Amino acid sequence: MRYFIRFAYNGKNYHGWQIQPNASSVQETLGKALTVLLGQSIEIMGAGRTDSGVHAREMYAHFDMEHPMEGDLWVHKLNNYLPKDIALFEIIPVHDSAHARFDATRRTYEYHMHTHKDVFENENSWYYHKTLDIDAMNAASQLLFQHTDFQCFSKVNTDVNTFNCTIFEAHWERQGNKMVFTISADRFLRNMVRAIVGTLVNVGLHKITLEDFNTIIERKNRNNAGFSVPAHGLYLTKIVYPYLN
Numbered sequence: 001m002r003y004f005i006r007f008a009y010n011g012k013n014y015h016g017w018q019i020q021p022n023a024s025s026v027q028e029t030l031g032k033a034l035t036v037l038l039g040q041s042i043e044i045m046g047a048g049r050t051d052s053g054v055h056a057r058e059m060y061a062h063f064d065m066e067h068p069m070e071g072d073l074w075v076h077k078l079n080n081y082l083p084k085d086i087a088l089f090e091i092i093p094v095h096d097s098a099h100a101r102f103d104a105t106r107r108t109y110e111y112h113m114h115t116h117k118d119v120f121e122n123e124n125s126w127y128y129h130k131t132l133d134i135d136a137m138n139a140a141s142q143l144l145f146q147h148t149d150f151q152c153f154s155k156v157n158t159d160v161n162t163f164n165c166t167i168f169e170a171h172w173e174r175q176g177n178k179m180v181f182t183i184s185a186d187r188f189l190r191n192m193v194r195a196i197v198g199t200l201v202n203v204g205l206h207k208i209t210l211e212d213f214n215t216i217i218e219r220k221n222r223n224n225a226g227f228s229v230p231a232h233g234l235y236l237t238k239i240v241y242p243y244l245n
Contacts, residue, residue: 011054098241
């Protein structure tokens with residue numbers, strides 16, 4: 001039987017979602033917990049990859065079990081076993097062909113910045129003290145809807161067949177001393193959100209114009225886009241499936 005798990009994690013202590021040699025990952029930690037408690041070898045497939053230090057307020061993964069399981073009971077047991085920076089919300093029975101990665105139709109990220117020094121936000125948000133023109137950044141964000149090829153924001157030497165993504169939502173808003181960027185799309189390229197935010201920061205500093213921003217996308221060259229902002233301000237916040245949401 002196939003099950004989805006819905007969970008969250010603080011990415012500070014992990015080298016991303018995906019299992020890798022000689023480094024801790026969320027996938028490895030969850031897989032080991034399921035294997036130990038369920039008494040059989042469990043392999044889990046995540047909805048996508050997050051980079052080292054990136055957080056998830058909502059993440060999904062799937063795994064297969066030989067026998068039916070009572071979800072609420074095992075949520076409680078797994079939360080008692082898992083480290084404090086991973087929290088399990090649900091175990092959901094799904095059809096046998098359901099796939100956490102390929103069936104997702106929409107993913108949403110938030111990037112958090114704080115504009116005044118805050119000792120409680122240092123590990124959860126990126127501190128940036130320079131004045132930013134949020135109206136210009138929002139105007140540039142709207143240009144994203146005019147494009148589908150975002151190679152300029154992708155990590156180089158990545159193993160993808162296409163750089164095309166459909167963006168559904170992209171905007172900035174102020175929340176007290178914070179600025180939060182929200183972006184939703186059907187898929188994201190590696191490092192894409194952090195590169196978009198870095199380029200929008202350059203717009204907010206008036207280092208580049210709206211026309212420059214549009215040209216960067218059209219030229220499809222990562223070297224033309226802005227810097228990649230720090231990982232600790234990035235959160236995966238929502239994943240949509242046609243049969244769950």
